[in-house]
Amino acid sequence: MSTRILVVQPDTSVPVGALGDWLTEAGATLDVKLAGVDDMPADADGYDGLVCLGGGMSAFDDETHPYLADIRQLLSRTTAAGVATLGVCLGGQLLAAATGGVVRPGPEGPEAGPQLVSKKDAAWKDPLFADLPLMQDVLEFHRDVIDRLPAQATLLASTPLYPHQAFRVGRRAYGLQFHIETTRDIVDAWVARSPDVAAVAKPGAFDADTLDRMHADIDETWRPFARRFVDLAAGTLPPAEDPRRGLPLA
Incomplete structure (x- = not known):
């Protein structure tokens, strides 16, 4: 039987991209819900996993995007229920906010372009992160950051500029500050839409050849990660293994 994964897309400009290909290749069936357009389930009943994608808004932009409160509530419920959950960039920030963390504009400004993130000690024993290399290729493109992790979160990856790059809440909920799902066309659209964010990247970071090399490296690293997520779901x-209890849920 196929593994059913609910994919929440908060922003039309941030589709599931390559991550969707990897998940379906691993045997998952995806049900993509565009927030603000499609009816959003209140919980993950009937699904084996949940993926929440990114977006150009902030995690608490409820006045402009009222559906964000529903997404945070959904993430809170799936985490509490032990459903396999993955939040990517804004999705990771929403997961942090939903479980007691703090999200705010990055005090050192945006982070953008191809980047390496480094595994923390706890990642070597994590079912999704253990087999990743010490340094992982990712794409950064964000203004806001996870300033404080939820109290019961486990830090899994960092960069020198912003340390909370990947984390786990409980036993099955994961948040990523970075992107792994992009294609060159998606990134080109973001650069055109948000030149202020793109401007902080290194010269040539968004050249076609650079993006192609980055996406090849990301595919090699994160395609197996996506398969492990499907297996987890x-x-x-x-x-x-997480002996801690008393997970705070907002």
Whole structure:
């Protein structure tokens, strides 16, 4: 039986991209819901996993995007229920906000372009992160940051500028500050839409050849990660050992 994954898309400009290909290749069936357009489930009943994608808005832009409160509530419920959950960039920030963390504009400004993030000690024993290399290729493109992790979160990856790059809440909920799902066309559109963010990247960071090399490296690293996420959702990969209890849910 196929593994059913609910994909929440907060912004039309941030589709599931390559991540969707990897998930379906690993045997998942995706149900993509565009926030503000499609009816959003109140919980993940009937699904094996949840993926929340990124967006150009902030995690608490409720006045302009009232559906964000519903997404945070959904992430809170899936985390509490032990559903396999993955938040990417804004999705990771929403997961942090939904479980007691703090999200705010990055005090050192935006982070943009191809980047390496480094595994933390806890990542070597994590079911999704253990097999990743010490340094992982990712794409950064964000203004806001996770300033403080939820109290019961486990830090899994960092950069020198902003340390909270990847984390786990409980045993099956994961947040990424960076992007792994992009294609060259998606990135080109972001650069055109947000030149202020793109301007902080290194010279040539968004050249076609650079993006092609970056996406090839990301594919090599993160395609197996996506397969492990499907296995986690399907129940064939054991979740992380986490003896801590009393997870605060907002």
